[in-house]
Amino acid sequence: MLQIYNTLTRSKIPFEPLQAGKIGMYVCGVTVYDYCHIGHARVMVSFDVITRYLRWSGWEVNYVRNITDVDDKIMRRAAENGETVEHLTQRMIAAMHEDEQALSVLRPDHEPRVTAYMDNIIAFITDLIDRGFAYRADNGDVYYRVEKFDGYGKLSGQQIEELRSGARVEVDALKESPLDFVLWKAAKAGEISWPSAWGDGRPGWHIECSAMSRCCIGTTLDIHGGGPDLPFPHHENEIAQSEAANDCTYANYWMHAGAVRVNQEKMSKSLNNFFTIRDVLKAYNPEVVRYFLTSAHYRSYIDYSESSLTEARSALERFYQALQGVEFAVEPQGVNPAYQQRFCEAMDDDFNTPKALAVLFELVNELNSAKRDNSPLLPHLAGELKRLAGVLGLLQQSPDQFLKGEDKAGEISATEIETLIDARKQARDNKDYAGADRIRQQLLDQGVVLKDSREGTSWYRDTTS
Structure with a gap:
């Protein structure tokens, strides 16, 4: 039976759907004022893997992930760039989709x-x-x-008394309580806005x-899912809003992906260790990045x-x-069923x-x-590996495509590499080991790593050097 760690109960419990x-499943998405960073990629890939596995297991999943395309940060960035909010958000959404495609992240249903x-x-x-849970300020x-x-506070463990005592001394005179949060922001002159019964404005984030x-x-x-920074206040406020308006439980299971640290430090622009997805992909194969993000448990x-x-x-x-x-084999047969079971x-x-x-x-x-044994089970084992790895969105390339990459301008070509490997083999056959080592080093200097095995010599381009 599927078990999910529920942030609300702080325990792993059996999953029981409403239907x-x-x-x-609803996952909080990106505020599109800048390029997505590696922390966004963690959330994207984590819930992509979750969705892929649920569907592979036979569940019908309605996966929704929102886009925040109006926000104070967006408005400031658009003004700094001298472009409209709409133009900025369209650019950033297109870039986000490019990043997702590179990482083999499937688009949400909505x-x-x-x-x-x-x-x-x-x-x-x-x-x-109308229900008395909100009020208009002057x-x-x-x-x-x-x-x-x-x-209030049941998701994050916050206590009203502690929140109240920790509130700023300078209370906003517009609020009845310093704990109250904004649902609708009145528009200032020149800001993008929408008409409402309370005046022109735009929604608060929550x-x-x-x-x-x-x-x-x-x-x-x-x-309901999201990133590590969302349980408070964002998801806490969502619960308060939704359960007050709908008279029912907002979400039965809360899932939160873990944070990304950079060399054991929190990722932030102030520490100059902030990496966008597209910058990372300039240095690393996208599938390497996806594997890296999948190799740790999504909550850690x-x-x-x-x-x-x-x-x-590696x-x-x-x-x-x-x-x-x-x-x-497209439909593997004869493989030990214990692999799929485990x-x-x-x-x-x-x-x-x-x-x-x-x-x-x-x-x-x-x-x-x-x-090694030239077993007739070989194509079936390979098919099973491809099939199960595909559930995680991995092994989506051909071996040669991943290991050798494509010829690029300024790089040694695959044909030249193979010629040098043949020359190295000849040198080794002639016991000219120094000459063979020189060829290996010549290739290594050009970013080509050789791997010797019983089957021969394979190679790949080292994109991290």
């Missing part, structure tokens, strides 16, 4: 944008005002009455997801470093080298990808043995 065989759901957001705020802002909602999830899935979600933090990416590259090399020169057991245990990958490495060992 048999169906899952409604990708609602805030600007397309303004009527729904305004209607949601109206519901909260300047046209609309705030949520936090202390009216029983159970209300967007409450409104869009209700429209795209319903009043109760099976799963992951350390981004050169050594981590090198380890990911791991993928083992997979692709095992598959190199082998035809694989793979599923790992994934059913809160999507434990490290354990699932360990099963794949065992399959690689048997595949290599079958290659």
